[in-house]
């Protein structure tokens with residue numbers, strides 16, 4: 591069985607429902623088992639600042655799907671949840687990125703694994719550290735915590751645990 595980590599992000603309300611529905615749709619697939627879920631984090635937008643705060647989380651899955659089939663299913667979920675692709679890095683109902691797939695590296699533009707920007711994203715590294723503290727991310731061959739240490743304090747401050755009651 592293959593082990594992958596996926597990043598989920600949303601900044602259009604109802605944000606919590608989009609996360610819940612995306613996870614349900616992952617669990618509905620007979621070839622995917624979601625075996626780890628991080629907490630939900632509220633995060634300041636990175637890249638394109640003029641947009642609402644995100645909810646982000648990371649899940650660990652086991653799957654018999656090959657990487658492109660997994661990407662295809664992630665994109666089906668994005669489409670079902672009404673994802674529009676207009677502004678790069680802009681607002682979205684749900685974004686599902688494949689962070690890692692086993693210890694594989696893929697350099698095909700349509701599917702870059704590990705995700706090439708994950709090392710600079712505290713909104714990915716903090717939840718990944720929570721569920722897989724010892725996992726060494728291929729390409730950098732470093733744990734999430736070690737990559738976090740290379741980021742600015744301000745990037746890390748933009749990520750805080752989210753609870754429904756604020």
Ligand SMILES: Nc1ncnc2c1ncn2[C@@H]1O[C@H](COP(=O)(O)OP(=O)(O)OP(=O)(O)O)[C@@H](O)[C@H]1O
Nearest residue numbers: 678679685686687688689699700701702703705707
């Ligand atoms: N690891 C990956 N996970 C998901 N999509 C990927 C990955 N590597 C490459 N892609 C490609 O990136 C394309 C654009 O993806 P998307 O619209 O989700 O980007 P984005 O969320 O705006 O930016 P980012 O990838 O920085 O999070 C997808 O169509 C997909 O083919």
Ligand SMILES: Nc1nc2c(c(=O)[nH]1)N=C(CO)CN2
Nearest residue numbers: 599633634635636637644679
């Ligand atoms: N905080 C945060 N910022 C982002 C996010 C995201 O999920 N969270 N996704 C982006 C495009 O992939 C761009 N910027």
